[in-house]
Amino acid sequence: xxxxxxxxxENTIYTGRIIKVKELNVSLPNGKSxxxxxxxxxxxxxxxxxxxxxxxxxxxxxxxxxxxKLWEIPAGKLERGESPLACAQRELKEETGYISDCxxxxxxxxxxPGFSNExxxxxxxxxxxxxxxxxxxxxxxxxxxxxxxxEIEKLLREGKIRDAKTLTAILTEKTREE
Amino acid sequence: xxxxxxxxxENTIYTGRIIKVKELNVSLPNGKSxxxxxxxxxxxxxxxxxxxxxxxxxxxxxxxxxxxKLWEIPAGKLERGESPLACAQRELKEETGYISDCxxxxxxxxxxPGFSNExxxxxxxxxxxxxxxxxxxxxxxxxxxxxxxxEIEKLLREGKIRDAKTLTAILTEKTREE
Numbered sequence: 156x157x158x159x160x161x162x163x164x165e166n167t168i169y170t171g172r173i174i175k176v177k178e179l180n181v182s183l184p185n186g187k188s189x190x191x192x193x194x195x196x197x198x199x200x201x202x203x204x205x206x207x208x209x210x211x212x213x214x215x216x217x218x219x220x221x222x223x224k225l226w227e228i229p230a231g232k233l234e235r236g237e238s239p240l241a242c243a244q245r246e247l248k249e250e251t252g253y254i255s256d257c258x259x260x261x262x263x264x265x266x267x268p269g270f271s272n273e274x275x276x277x278x279x280x281x282x283x284x285x286x287x288x289x290x291x292x293x294x295x296x297x298x299x300x301x302x303x304x305x306e307i308e309k310l311l312r313e314g315k316i317r318d319a320k321t322l323t324a325i326l327t328e329k330t331r332e333e
Numbered sequence: 334x335x336x337x338x339x340x341x342x343e344n345t346i347y348t349g350r351i352i353k354v355k356e357l358n359v360s361l362p363n364g365k366s367x368x369x370x371x372x373x374x375x376x377x378x379x380x381x382x383x384x385x386x387x388x389x390x391x392x393x394x395x396x397x398x399x400x401x402k403l404w405e406i407p408a409g410k411l412e413r414g415e416s417p418l419a420c421a422q423r424e425l426k427e428e429t430g431y432i433s434d435c436x437x438x439x440x441x442x443x444x445x446p447g448f449s450n451e452x453x454x455x456x457x458x459x460x461x462x463x464x465x466x467x468x469x470x471x472x473x474x475x476x477x478x479x480x481x482x483x484e485i486e487k488l489l490r491e492g493k494i495r496d497a498k499t500l501t502a503i504l505t506e507k508t509r510e511e
Contacts, residue, residue, distance in 0.1 A: 158395050158402075158474045159395060160395060160397050168346070168347045168354070169346045169347055169354055171356065171370040172368065172370065173370055173448060174354075174370050174372070174448055176346070176347055176352075176354050176372075178349065179397065181397060183472060183474075184474070187472070189472040190350065191397045191398070192349040192350065192351055192352050193397065193398045194352070194354075194372055194398070194448075194449075196445075196448070199447070217336050217337060217338060218443075218446040218447065219338050219357065219359060219369045219371065220369070220371045220372070220443075220446055220447065220448055220449055220450045221443055221446045221450050221452075224336075225443070225446055227446075230447075232447075262492060262495075262500070263492075263495065264494075264495045264496060264497050264500055265396075265398075265399055265403070265495055265496055265497060266444050266445035266497050267374075267444035267445050267449065267451055267497070268396040268398055268399045268403055268405075268496055269377070269396065269398065269408075269410075270351060270352055270372075270374070270398055271372075271398055271445065271449070272398045272399050273445055274399075275497070294361060294365070294367040296336045296361075296362070314440060314441075316442075317440075317441065317442045317443055318442060318443055318446055319442050319443060319444050319445070319453070319497040319498065319501055320497060322440070322442055322501045322504075322505075323497055323500045323501050323504065326500075326501065326504030326505060326507075326508060327500075327504060329504075329508055330504055330507055330508060
């Protein structure tokens with residue numbers, strides 16, 4: 156069945172610096188209608204960054220939305236008109252000081268498609284090397300670590316990696332390696 | 334450094350049926366302040382449901398937020414006061430008609446902690462069996478499939494699985510198996 160929900164009415168509730176919130180009235184194939192609450196997001200990149208001796212970059216970062224510090228791979232939001240690859244290269248340099256000459260797109264996925272259109276473009280950056288200082292945004296603060304896959308697997312077993320894109324990236328790398 | 338962002342002011346922008354949107358003024362450790370846009374979400378469960386002959390349940394479902402049909406594992410939002418396990422058992426039955434006597438929590442993770450507190454509790458349901466009809470919500474429509482890991486790996490290679498929780502679940506199962 157070619158199920159589809161047609162937008163009958165669109166109401167923009169909120170236009171923030173990053174997100175936009177809309178309430179949609181949609182009609183369903185059975186003739187009924189319902190409301191959908193949608194968060195529009197500019198999209199993001201995330202980077203699995205690996206040194207020549209197979210260490211992986213993880214960041215520890217406070218996230219206000221969950222009031223916790225999380226282990227994450229480097230990531231950031233797309234700026235208007237920016238390509239995902241350019242964004243990934245910029246964010247890796249800004250957040251960690253590392254650059255790479257060897258970039259590969261691994262996959263792209265939706266973070267939470269039940270209510271948000273946020274897409275995450277996941278890249279692999281191989282043979283990364285230090286290239287000068289980091290350059291955080293003024294309202295960002297992060298600790299940068301280089302960890303072996305064994306150290307990361309320990310964090311995984313202890314349930315300490317709790318960010319979906321980071322889990323996806325690490326499990327992708329683990330299955331790619333084997 | 335024990336970086337923390339203190340909430341100075343909280344402004345509720347929108348209270349929907351599912352999400353709540355807030356704008357926070359926070360003070361940073363450097364004395365400056367900034368705004369955070371936060372989407373509160375009730376949390377969700379997702380279920381990696383496997384038959385005794387190792388077939389995995391995938392659902393194909395239209396998602397208005399991304400205007401596409403996506404391949405996903407069964408999932409659903411927590412109701413008020415509901416435990417994650419009870420929610421997972423309810424959602425699996427409602428969405429697929431399957432039940433299981435063998436449940437295991439695999440992990441929990443945040444879908445998009447940069448702006449949302451949505452947490453996803455991922456369960457493994459083994460030896461699932463059919464137990465009567467499905468019972469979708471009136472505004473849900475989904476196609477239910479049983480696929481082998483080989484068939485799912487083909488979808489993965491083709492880039493057809495584009496939902497973060499589903500990628501995480503499948504890659505977890507794949508690494509668990511090996």
